Amino acid sequence: MQRILITPRPDWKDQAETLGFQFHTIDGLPYWDESAYYAFTLRQIEEDLEQPSQDIHDMAMALVGEVVESEELLGRLHIPPSYWDWIAASWRAGEPHLYGRIDLAYDGKGPAKLYELNYDTPTSLYESAYFQWLWLEQQIAANALPAKADQYNSVQEALCETFATLAREQRIGQRVHFAAVRESVEDQATVLYLRDCANQAGIDTALVAVEDIGLSADGWFTDCGDNVIQTLFKLYPLEFMMEEEFGPSLIDNRMQLLEPPWKAVLSNKGVLPLLWERHRGHPNLLEAHFEASPGADLARGFVRKPLFSREGANVDVVTSDGERFGTPGPYGNGPGIVQAYHPLPAFDGNYPLVGSWIVADRASGVGMREDATLITQDTSRFVPHAIID
């Protein structure tokens, strides 16, 4: 694994603008950064990232099956009790799911370590699945990369296949609505991209902003045209939906959700200690525990994360030397977990985090995000990768 400088494609910005990647620059700062790429060997990809991702996914899925049948575990995850039956029923019914992202710390040697699972509302999908792929194809065509260079990235193919299969097996409605919050350019682009994949699979699609979802007098969720929403792909946290005004109506199951209700288990940082309890010492897991008591001092060499948080917000770190740092955020002082501190590797002063994609149930590719600090946040940069053997 190396970080290699490379000349950006001269027209990459124009391409991004016309291909729906308007968020290549966020708040004036570069987000897409192709001035460098990470080079992996095929062995590193297959043995250190692909197989471990598959293993972690399989462990996570087994854990869902256990959690939904246990009131004690659902309680430890602070999932609202009024939704337990709904979540469990969605699991027992085999409600389909689409994708998730496993965040791994990996330095090219030794086992990749699981930081966390993003299984409910993962972003960085479009740039990983499509724009990164385009970069590789064009850099090969321009002789900037060897002809036999490759990339661990069949994410879009897998997404299209998954949509096509779900439609063929009639496991989703005849029309699928795609929703994100109205004002988020990045989230909107992510759902536009997923909708594009569904469209390519021949599925009738529609868009609705999360804020615009309506509820009819007799309990149907509707879009702006008052059409019933049969299946909703929502890039919006299940735990928010459950707390908000319309939440109780979800239990009526008149609207199918993608990701399905059982993903509420896996979007919760509490799965990290539960996985550790069940697979103590697994080479790809970091030691993790539920926080003993709120406000208790963080032991040296541990990271605290709220049960419910995203984009690296509200993370507190105490290094083994006792140094403290952290990130602010909106997720407050709710219950949390602690996880062994395992810093990201540094490459020329950059700290890359591997986002490993699971589509349906298969490990399908990776995308790299770099930050200038040890906590990867929504300000990090996306840097492409290649397999160079």
Add this chain to the structure above:
Amino acid sequence: MKRSRYLRLTLMAVVLPAGLAGCESGQPTGVVLNSIADCRAQQVEVAQCEAAYNKAITDHQRVAPRFADAVQCQQDFGQCEAVQEEGRTSYIPPMGGFLLGYALGGGFNNNSGMRGVSGGVPLYRDYRGGYINPNGDMVSRQPGAVTGKRGSIATPARAITVSRSGFGSSSAARGSFGSRGTGG
């Protein structure tokens, strides 16, 4: 190879003129007709079309969407009729057209120059004039050819009991999801 072989974008590629971008691949899969009289103007054997229409008429009572509440049925469709089943009264809309499904592929038979027919299902006109199939899905807003799954003549094995003013009912409230937050 560890990467996708060939990728494209359809709806997202804004360089394409709107309308071209979302085109489904080619062939219609069926056609929405108002009555048996329309069979003569189709690219199918008239006898096959009429048989499909008669099948739809026959299936209508069995597969029509059921409403427990007469008022809801009236609001969504109008002219609803009460039916007695297993000691319960429910309400069904009148058949307001039918979907003629094309045989797999939707292409023309080389000998006859006609399209093959896979069958027919009754359709129901909602209060805005849309054609709704027995599954409750919108097939089209007007008569004529349809593509993709809209041409599907699959019907429920038995009537689904619905009490949905979901067919375009007005929303009682909005803005109750999405007061904060985004993906990660």
